[in-house]
Amino acid sequence: MMVSADQQGGTSSYGSLNGSMQAFLAEVRKDLEQGMLSPRVLNDPDIHRAELDRIFTRCWVFVGHISEISDPGDYVLRYIGEDQFILVRDESGEIQLLMNNCVHRASPVCRAEKGNTSHFRCPYHGWIYKNSGEWNGAPFRAKAYPKIDTARWGLRKAPHVDSYQGLIFACLDPQAMPLREYLGDMCWYLDVLFGLNEQGMRVAGDPHRWIVPANWKSGAENFVGDAYHVQSAHRSLEDIGLLPDAGGASTGNFHVTLEGGHGLIVSRGFLPEPHYGIMDYPSEVTSTFDLTRFDADQREFLESRYTVVGFTIFPNLSLIHAATPPEPGLPPVSFTCLRQWQPRGSEEFELWNWPLVWNAAPPEFNHASYDASVLGFSPSGVFEQDDTVVWRGGPMVGRSAFARKDMKLNFEMGLDGMSDYEPRLDWIGPGEASTSAFGEKNQRRWWQRWCDALASS
Ligand code: FES
Ligand SMILES: [Fe+2]
Incomplete structure (x- = not known):
């Protein structure tokens, strides 16, 4: 089963399925109506890649319990699919889900599984981000980045984070339906x-x-x-x-x-x-x-x-x-x-x-x-x-x-x-x-x- 060029990061935001994957899913649907399922769904690497691209980037996914980040600055590391995020309560009390990769050279900015901090400092070149994700500074900023567009270079954030009965979910799809509707x-x-x-x-x-x-x-x-x-x-x-x-x-x-x-x-x-x-x-x-x-x-x-x-x-x-x-x-x-x-x-x-x-x-x-x-x-x-x-x-x-x-x-x-x-x-x-x-x-x-x-x- 081949993954299309789109799926590897081409023209559409989630990629399109190639013909063999579409045919396989049609077969799975038909099989389910008759009470059967192909075991390929439990090991195929291309299906796995498609799940990351099309399920975990579009569904509301659980990322933690409200009691894990009760105070401003509290954070824990979490995953959506195989992507690592920082679940953090920022200084204003808002819950943020920040991708744990620096936008300079992609280094993980946070290496502790949990803690409390007002800022995250990237270990590679030292860029600093507020716990709300905003870019906050860099070493030798006046010489190295006198004209940087600070509003543009914050950590990537999940566009939607919400909770229900203490359970925090996030969705990476900007077009997502509200959490309550999803649940x-x-x-x-x-x-x-x-x-x-x-x-x-x-x-x-x-x-x-x-x-x-x-x-x-x-x-x-x-x-x-x-x-x-x-x-x-x-x-x-x-x-x-x-x-x-x-x-x-x-x-x-x-x-x-x-x-x-x-x-x-x-x-x-x-x-x-x-x-x-x-x-x-x-x-x-x-x-x-x-x-x-x-x-x-x-x-x-x-x-x-x-x-x-x-x-x-x-x-x-x-x-x-x-x-x-x-x-x-x-x-x-x-x-x-x-x-x-x-x-x-x-x-x-x-x-x-x-x-x-x-x-x-x-x-x-x-x-x-x-x-x-x-x-x-x-x-x-x-x-x-x-x-x-x-x-x-x-x-x-x-x-x-x-x-x-x-x-x-x-x-x-x-x-x-x-x-x-x-x-x-x-x-x-x-x-x-x-x-x-x-x-x-x-x-x-x-x-x-x-x-x-x-x-x-
Ligand atoms: S990779 Fe983070 S500051 Fe360079
Ligand atoms: Fe069991």
Whole structure:
């Protein structure tokens, strides 16, 4: 598959797809309607390049949590696709996303992962930028640059940065739709997850980061709808007492499918009342929640003990919200992690994981919640190891000479009455809910959105 000259930086801002890529995407769409997918999508370097050019430059992409940059001058290094940026709160309190490359000779201007500064000084020749990105000076300026157009030579900035419920997103496309429109009905679910009280959530330290030998889309697709794998991939956790019922985790969930490739896995809370309640939190945490913040449907969702187990916001932000013991033998504790699937070439991704805790919760609960999340979902997480091992298969099959030509992966579950998977007609929230998670509708919709994003002009 060849990348066109346009795609390498030619006539249009995002490049145009060549004929073979367009034909391949048409084949992928047709296959998805029939419940199939070519494994080439999980390793092809040209597809990877097109994703960077056409998905990560045009979608709203998560770049951090508001609590990571609470004071003027706070900054962290972040990625959109494979481009590195500085997420910073400038001196006026505005959030900026600045490309971490000097406009003189492209040297990275910031080499610390996080910190607080009013200016960034490039290590190469010493150009200085304000934390708002503006050019601010250079060594021997009077001799070297007496006439420089300072307004022109600031750091490159993302044209759009916005946040919702503490989650900061950026979009590199000047023509982007507003963030709330992009998130659509996902806002309703972000409200019930993160808006349970005015104090909100914060990150519990820096994000964990590690390399996984698989394609980034395997993670995004798993968290948008794959509850089915729990009974198999995570079966051993039942054996060691960390998961009470691996089969139940597969059967007790259902899907909510949203527009835009976003989707959720939803369940009913299972920790016993009266000590546990909303979202499986214990009473010392639920007592801090304020349900008057919600509309009637959201209150019914919460009071009926529905809980969001996982989601994916297209393209690469996911969430896990579950309750497992902080160590074997202890009772389960509810935890929440944001996780991002950062592409690093076509056959590896970097997994970023942010455990979150409630600002108003007792510190003992937050510690236990953090420990439970780390035991399950982190570089050493027992769930994590199960998942990342099985995702290795995508690139293996994608590069296989035998499989590459015509092998198709099965995405049939839930198609045409194949499984116990019907519309949930009385669903109280937005989106299309299903009666079970024995379907792959969310996954197919995610891949269709992926096709749309790659193919759109
Ligand atoms: S590359 Fe930054 S000052 Fe020259
Ligand atoms: Fe899993």
